[in-house]
Amino acid sequence: MRLALAYFLGIVLIFGAWALVSFSLAWAKGRPILPYPWEAAVAAGENIWTLLSAFGTSALRFLVALVISFFLGLPLGLAAGFEAKLEQFLSPLIYLLYPMPPVALLLFLYLAFGLGEVVRLVVVVMALFFQVVVAAQGAAKFIAPTHVVAVRSTGASRWQLYWHVVIPATLPSVLTAARVSVGLGITMLYIAETKLGILLPPSQGLGRFIEYYTFRADIALAGVVALALLGLLFYVVLEVLEKRLCRWKYVGVKGGS
Amino acid sequence: MIEVQNVSVVYGSGEEALPALVEISFSVGEGEMVAVVGPSGCGKTTLLLAIDGLIRPTAGRILIAGEEVRGVRRDVALILQDAGLLPWKTVRQNAELALRIQKRRESVDGILSALGLNGFERRFPAELSEGMRRRVGIARALALRPRVLLMDEPMANLDSLTRERIQNLILDLWWEMGFTGILVTHDIEEAVFLGQRIIILSPRPARIREILENPGMGSHEYRGSPEFLERAKTLRQLLEENG
Ligand SMILES: Nc1ncnc2c1ncn2[C@@H]1O[C@H](COP(=O)(O)OP(=O)(O)OP(=O)(O)O)[C@@H](O)[C@H]1O
Ligand SMILES: [Mg+2]
Numbered sequence: 001m002r003l004a005l006a007y008f009l010g011i012v013l014i015f016g017a018w019a020l021v022s023f024s025l026a027w028a029k030g031r032p033i034l035p036y037p038w039e040a041a042v043a044a045g046e047n048i049w050t051l052l053s054a055f056g057t058s059a060l061r062f063l064v065a066l067v068i069s070f071f072l073g074l075p076l077g078l079a080a081g082f083e084a085k086l087e088q089f090l091s092p093l094i095y096l097l098y099p100m101p102p103v104a105l106l107l108f109l110y111l112a113f114g115l116g117e118v119v120r121l122v123v124v125v126m127a128l129f130f131q132v133v134v135a136a137q138g139a140a141k142f143i144a145p146t147h148v149v150a151v152r153s154t155g156a157s158r159w160q161l162y163w164h165v166v167i168p169a170t171l172p173s174v175l176t177a178a179r180v181s182v183g184l185g186i187t188m189l190y191i192a193e194t195k196l197g198i199l200l201p202p203s204q205g206l207g208r209f210i211e212y213y214t215f216r217a218d219i220a221l222a223g224v225v226a227l228a229l230l231g232l233l234f235y236v237v238l239e240v241l242e243k244r245l246c247r248w249k250y251v252g253v254k255g256g257s
Numbered sequence: 258m259i260e261v262q263n264v265s266v267v268y269g270s271g272e273e274a275l276p277a278l279v280e281i282s283f284s285v286g287e288g289e290m291v292a293v294v295g296p297s298g299c300g301k302t303t304l305l306l307a308i309d310g311l312i313r314p315t316a317g318r319i320l321i322a323g324e325e326v327r328g329v330r331r332d333v334a335l336i337l338q339d340a341g342l343l344p345w346k347t348v349r350q351n352a353e354l355a356l357r358i359q360k361r362r363e364s365v366d367g368i369l370s371a372l373g374l375n376g377f378e379r380r381f382p383a384e385l386s387e388g389m390r391r392r393v394g395i396a397r398a399l400a401l402r403p404r405v406l407l408m409d410e411p412m413a414n415l416d417s418l419t420r421e422r423i424q425n426l427i428l429d430l431w432w433e434m435g436f437t438g439i440l441v442t443h444d445i446e447e448a449v450f451l452g453q454r455i456i457i458l459s460p461r462p463a464r465i466r467e468i469l470e471n472p473g474m475g476s477h478e479y480r481g482s483p484e485f486l487e488r489a490k491t492l493r494q495l496l497e498e499n500g
Contacts, residue, residue, distance in 0.1 A: 149337065153335040164343065168346075247381075
């Protein structure tokens with residue numbers, strides 16, 4: 001209840017600030033620049049079905065990209081951090097590729113994958129994948145040796161070692177990293193849906209929605225708000241997932257073992 | 258049951274080579290319990306890890322039940338120095354861990370209640386006292402009903418009452434289950450209370466300095482008896498000379 005109230009206050013505050021900025025800009029320039037929140041709200045209402053459909057498409061796209069990033073990035077990152085031999089070999093590769101922005105490769109991605117759904121997913125996956133890999137590798141490097149010895153001494157197989165130690169030990173860091181990367185992921189989603197979505201109707205993703213209504217500032221702004229809400233949605237989902245799956249992190253004395 | 262023959266372990270190689278064990282030889286009969294004492298950092302944990310098959314000796318060999326140890330054996334259980342509980346598993350899941358990894362379906366209820374842990378099955382290690390965590394570590398090893406139990410300072414850093422209680426418990430369980438035990442400790446009274454023989458190691462790299470017979474061991478009453486105190490005194494002298 002307190003949390004709901006805090007969110008409500010936050011929303012009121014943001015909309016208040018937004019209205020203030022709109023007013024100041026209009027006053028300074030002598031003409032309307034940024035539509036008022038209520039104008040955007042009316043525009044959202046008038047285009048609600050297109051907007052909802054765009055939201056749904058973007059959410060699904062992001063979810064699929066997130067899941068793919070986990071499925072590919074988690075095993076690679078964990079192995080690269082936990083297996084000393086693999087680490088020597090994979091670390092340089094990962095660190096060379098990690099800072100490379102997929103945006104810089106848009107042209108080649110377009111040439112390689114065309115303008116279909118695949119290329120949009122590839123762009124978002126490329127961004128999230130490296131976040132997951134680097135977080136998993138970092139966490140897997142610092143697994144307590146006593147946990148490994150405890151499980152190895154029972155006669156565990158390599159797979160059992162991963163299942164009982166490596167995965168649970170690194171899950172909190174990986175989920176946190178994924179949560180922090182939502183912002184980056186949403187940016188990449190926007191770029192993918194605008195730059196690589198020029199053939200799409202406005203209902204096929206929020207990026208496309210915003211671009212399509214470039215000249216209707218109030219509608220475009222409604223799309224921007226929806227995009228922010230999409231980010232919030234994934235942020236919250238990942239946080240709830242972490243609290244659920246890593247309950248052990250939140251018990252006992254704060255700062256205790 | 259356990260034969261350690263001329264075992265040496267060297268960590269690292271070349272310039273950084275660090276010998277931990279030098280030509281250690283001793284044997285432990287079936288159902289016997291032996292204590293190993295030695296100064297901090299001398300190589301006691303290394304010895305247990307080698308017997309458990311987690312470290313390969315640089316030289317020499319170890320036999321258990323007549324077979325050379327080449328990897329982890331499922332009839333040997335290890336209690337780690339700091340219990341080594343997995344923080345993401347509950348008390349029950351930690352106690353069951355070894356059984357489940359070996360695909361065994363036995364229940365751990367009996368051992369948990371023998372160790373006074375019932376009511377805490379669903380707690381995480383972070384919610385337990387240090388003494389309880391140690392008992393979970395003991396439960397995890399004993400749940401396997403192992404033929405050989407290797408214990409690495411299972412009572413270190415506990416208050417003296419809890420320590421004595423767990424020592425009594427280990428003695429009782431040893432009578433009841435009849436495992437062959439090796440107990441590493443740096444506590445003199447503990448070695449005399451639980452070791453039928455006491456192996457004294459030199460500072461690193463560990464060599465065997467002395468093996469002290471301790472035939473009176475075996476009952477709760479032994480603690481505090483004149484014979485017990487005499488043995489403890491001898492052991493203390495030997496350790497002091499050991500330096
Ligand atoms: N994995 C390792 N790599 C390199 N050196 C090690 C390793 N493990 C232990 N050592 C070294 O070997 C020596 C013996 O270590 P060990 O843990 O066996 O001692 P210990 O007798 O159990 O000590 P303590 O009483 O503190 O538990 C120490 O000097 C330690 O620094
Ligand atoms: Mg030790």
